[in-house]
Amino acid sequence: MTTPANSSNYSIQTRLVISFSILLFVFLGLTSVVLDRAFRNSIEAGASERLQVQIYLLLAAAEFSDGEFYFLGDLREPRFGQLNSGLYGFISRPSLGELWRSDSARAFSLLDAQVLRQSVQIGETQFSKTMSADNEEYFVLSYGILWEDGISEFNFTVMENAAPYYSEISNFRTSLWSWLGGAALLLLLVQYFLMRWGLSPLYRMARDLKQIEAGEKNQLAENYPQELQGVTKNLNVLIETERKQQERYRTTLGDLAHSLKTPLAVIAGVMQTLSKKPDDSNEQLGAVEEQLGRMNQIVSYQLQRAVQSNNSSALARQVLVKPIVEKVLDALAKVYRAKSVSVTQYLDPNAIFYGDERDLLEVLGNVLDNAFKYGRGEVSIKTDSRIESFQGLEIVIEDNGYGISEEKQEFVLQRGARADTLVQGQGIGLAVVTDIVSSYGGTILVGPSDLGGAKITMGFNSPRQTT
Amino acid sequence: MRLLVVEDESLLRQQLEQGLSKHGYVVDVAEDGRSGLFYGTEHDFDAAIIDLGLPEIDGISLIQQIRSAGKEYPILILTARGDWQDKVAGLDAGADDYVVKPFQLEEIVARLNALLRRAAGFAKPKLEFGSLSLDIAAKRLLVNEESVDLTAYEYKMLEYLMLHPGQVISKTELTEHLYAQDYDRDSNVLEVFVRRLRQKLDPEQTLKPIETVRGQGYRFSLEES
Numbered sequence: 001m002t003t004p005a006n007s008s009n010y011s012i013q014t015r016l017v018i019s020f021s022i023l024l025f026v027f028l029g030l031t032s033v034v035l036d037r038a039f040r041n042s043i044e045a046g047a048s049e050r051l052q053v054q055i056y057l058l059l060a061a062a063e064f065s066d067g068e069f070y071f072l073g074d075l076r077e078p079r080f081g082q083l084n085s086g087l088y089g090f091i092s093r094p095s096l097g098e099l100w101r102s103d104s105a106r107a108f109s110l111l112d113a114q115v116l117r118q119s120v121q122i123g124e125t126q127f128s129k130t131m132s133a134d135n136e137e138y139f140v141l142s143y144g145i146l147w148e149d150g151i152s153e154f155n156f157t158v159m160e161n162a163a164p165y166y167s168e169i170s171n172f173r174t175s176l177w178s179w180l181g182g183a184a185l186l187l188l189l190v191q192y193f194l195m196r197w198g199l200s201p202l203y204r205m206a207r208d209l210k211q212i213e214a215g216e217k218n219q220l221a222e223n224y225p226q227e228l229q230g231v232t233k234n235l236n237v238l239i240e241t242e243r244k245q246q247e248r249y250r251t252t253l254g255d256l257a258h259s260l261k262t263p264l265a266v267i268a269g270v271m272q273t274l275s276k277k278p279d280d281s282n283e284q285l286g287a288v289e290e291q292l293g294r295m296n297q298i299v300s301y302q303l304q305r306a307v308q309s310n311n312s313s314a315l316a317r318q319v320l321v322k323p324i325v326e327k328v329l330d331a332l333a334k335v336y337r338a339k340s341v342s343v344t345q346y347l348d349p350n351a352i353f354y355g356d357e358r359d360l361l362e363v364l365g366n367v368l369d370n371a372f373k374y375g376r377g378e379v380s381i382k383t384d385s386r387i388e389s390f391q392g393l394e395i396v397i398e399d400n401g402y403g404i405s406e407e408k409q410e411f412v413l414q415r416g417a418r419a420d421t422l423v424q425g426q427g428i429g430l431a432v433v434t435d436i437v438s439s440y441g442g443t444i445l446v447g448p449s450d451l452g453g454a455k456i457t458m459g460f461n462s463p464r465q466t467t
Numbered sequence: 468m469r470l471l472v473v474e475d476e477s478l479l480r481q482q483l484e485q486g487l488s489k490h491g492y493v494v495d496v497a498e499d500g501r502s503g504l505f506y507g508t509e510h511d512f513d514a515a516i517i518d519l520g521l522p523e524i525d526g527i528s529l530i531q532q533i534r535s536a537g538k539e540y541p542i543l544i545l546t547a548r549g550d551w552q553d554k555v556a557g558l559d560a561g562a563d564d565y566v567v568k569p570f571q572l573e574e575i576v577a578r579l580n581a582l583l584r585r586a587a588g589f590a591k592p593k594l595e596f597g598s599l600s601l602d603i604a605a606k607r608l609l610v611n612e613e614s615v616d617l618t619a620y621e622y623k624m625l626e627y628l629m630l631h632p633g634q635v636i637s638k639t640e641l642t643e644h645l646y647a648q649d650y651d652r653d654s655n656v657l658e659v660f661v662r663r664l665r666q667k668l669d670p671e672q673t674l675k676p677i678e679t680v681r682g683q684g685y686r687f688s689l690e691e692s
Contacts, residue, residue, distance in 0.1 A: 253548075255520075257547045257548040257549070260547075261547040261548075261549075261568040261569055262476045262479060262520075262547055262568060263476075264568065264569040265476075265479050265568040265569035265570060266476065266478040266479045266482065267569070268569040268570070268571065269478075269479065269482035269483075269486065269572065270482070272486075272571065272572060273482075292569075296569055300549060300567075327555055327559065328551065328555060330558070330559070331554060331555045331558035331559065334558050334562075334563055334564070335558065335563075335564050335565070337585055338581060338584075338585055358550065358551075358552045361550075361551040361552050361555060362550055362551050362552075364551070365550075365551030365554065365555065366551070
């Protein structure tokens with residue numbers, strides 16, 4: 001079952017990217033609004049100034065006589081004389097309305113003629129916008145004047161089509177958004193790289209921890225930034241403490257084994273002496289002996305299980321398999337020297353066991369000891385770390401003994417099982433092997449060998465796969 | 468055959484000493500690693516049984532030090548934990564075999580016999596020299612396939628000589644391997660045993676299996692068949 005993603009699962013980098021991006025977009029959005037408004041204001045102020053000049057031109061050329069305006073000189077602005085040029089001049093009185101309009105405005109009509117009737121203080125200008133009858137926007141500047149006669153008040157008004165200005169604003173906006181978009185992308189990119197750089201010690205720590213978990217490293221490195229050194233030092237202490245604790249645990253169990261099994265050996269010796277005496281109690285002695293055997297088996301099994309490492313502690317180490325196999329084979333060659341066992345080895349020099357060396361020793365020791373013990377002089381061992389079917393380690397041990405019949409194959413992997421009771425032994429070897437292999441999430445198969453005896457196949461996945 | 472037993476548990480040590488003595492071995496015992504090292508390096512033994520969990524000097528170090536001192540007699544280790552780490556470490560240190568506690572005395576005896584045979588270069592449990600055949604496991608002598616009765620000391624002496632064929636064995640060496648340390652050593656007794664053995668092995672005096680090497684000792688002179 002997969003856990004639904006929620007905000008608490010986001011990585012630190014994702015959190016930083018999201019918050020920085022929000023900040024960036026808010027900042028750039030506000031900047032664009034402010035810049036847009038400032039540019040628009042500046043354009044309108046520019047338009048107002050230009051219209052002011054046009055009003056001064058009109059004033060300079062205007063003559064008023066007999067209640068009518070006429071223009072003697074050149075207006076110096078050809079657009080006033082050009083029909084529908086987009087620049088229109090008007091003279092009006094708030095009480096009477098329009099008194100004069102420039103030639104350019106002959107065909108021009110306003111949507112709302114009240115614009116020309118608005119009252120403007122003498123000497124003041126008033127900037128506004130209006131719409132023409134054909135729905136175009138115009139900038140309007142009105143200037144209130146008192147004529148030379150000292151009585152007549154007029155409004156000089158100039159209107160100019162706003163479309164060119166708006167086109168300029170639109171161009172500015174396009175350009176502004178392109179630049180801001182580019183800047184946003186650049187900043188996001190810079191932010192990503194800065195974040196990678198800033199968070200790289202954390203990534204390195206995560207990588208180091210995975211390597212420790214996989215057994216490729218024993219400790220975190222010491223060259224972390226100052227802020228993390230407290231954490232890394234404490235983690236190293238924790239890892240070391242965990243290892244030492246495991247070691248202490250094993251030592252204590254070893255001592256416990258010694259203190260339990262030595263008295264058992266003494267009792268066994270006493271029983272043996274007693275059983276040799278001709279006595280009626282021999283039957284009872286047999287029962288005690290049987291219980292003693294069971295006690296020994298239970299103690300052996302539980303101690304073996306307890307001594308094997310706790311793989312879930314995630315402090316695996318990398319163990320090269322070949323030297324361990326050779327070590328066990330050397331030991332067995334000594335023990336079974338009289339049997340002159342021929343061992344065929346197909347050992348992958350790079351095969352690695354991700355776990356505790358003692359567990360590998362226990363697995364190899366028990367299975368190879370069985371092969372030497374039950375085989376008839378021929379043993380084969382193959383280790384391979386490049387199996388096509390799965391990425392991990394495979395160990396195959398075969399012998400040319402009598403093999404293990406199908407009905408006994410499952411039995412020998414069980415606790416306390418010993419298929420051949422004729423040979424002395426604790427009877428827990430393969431059961432312990434099964435426990436160890438299972439604790440690593442591995443598999444163990446018992447089957448017939450081409451050599452004629454038993455074939456034990458053990459598979460261990462690499463920790464990177466199991467996590 | 469003279470054995471060294473190094474075991475710290477006094478009852479077990481006593482059982483081993485008594486049990487192995489009953490099987491015809493001469494047993495010296497040590498209760499810790501330090502005295503084990505003294506005995507193991509200062510005396511000649513035919514084999515040693517060493518417990519791995521010893522006080523003073525642990526079993527593995529003791530084996531290493533005995534081997535470093537040039538002693539080559541076979542060593543059987545006793546291990547309580549029985550894990551392969553211990554077994555491999557012990558065998559790697561120089562031991563020759565292991566027995567996991569608790570054990571039956573017969574198992575120890577069988578392993579010891581195998582080790583002693585192996586150390587003498589015999590692969591089979593029977594030492595066969597022409598018409599003579601000595602079964603070490605059954606402790607039985609056959610001459611021309613007929614069983615011949617031997618006393619315990621006669622057997623011990625013959626076994627020792629047959630395990631070292633062609634070698635001159637001094638009277639001192641023979642005495643050491645036949646008797647416990649504090650036993651009265653009278654070389655005349657040896658001569659009596661040798662004479663009796665010669666009569667039992669070769670009544671017609673045609674084979675002459677045990678030679679006397681003047682001033683040096685005895686030699687078993689038959690060739691292995």
